Amino acid sequence: MLHSALYGIWQAWGLDPHTEQALRAGLQVFIGQAIVKVSVS
């Protein structure tokens, strides 16, 4: 499981445990935003 340690941390912090799908989605947006910023800079 990807970043399994993170799940434990999130749960300990009282957050909803993220699925791997959520990790991927977050990463996609993170990358997309950065790509846009470097493209216009």
Next chain:
Amino acid sequence: MNLGYSMTLPNTHELYARLLRQFATHLASIHALDCQRLDVGFLPQHAAAVATQVRQDSSMPSMADSAPDEGRILDALRSAWPIGQQNQSVLLHGDYWPSNTIWQDERLAAIIDWEDATIGDPLADLANSRLEILWAGGFDAMTSYTQQYHTLRPIDRTNLPYWDLYAALRPVRNMAGLGA
């Protein structure tokens, strides 16, 4: 909730916000250390390692089919590298994320796992931790965390998007390895 060896963490979003502030404060404190006075001359220069990695795969076939995000990231980085450095080099932790922190009574008591420490642009640590905070708490948390850090350490963030991309490389490769 006790996570075994290291920590008892808060269990509400209010406490989580306080935790995030501490997380930002401690990173800023690390970056505020005077490298000239510290005996850290043995640490590698982060920029050299990054440049090697960015260039390393340039002779490889396009990864657009197997790992499109990796290809996009490398294309963007290679088109701009070297990006230059506007900030003074600092001590970088290299792997600053919640699992490398120890908490006691809701206070960040220690930062562990320094084996990736280098000297370099503070944006590298900031970008790594931004992605971790994004995953942990979402974009608002990431934005708040970034602003809190910047309030404490008003560094030049012009190149932050490049460091964000670099920070994304490792998880992109890990995910590609796991399959879509």
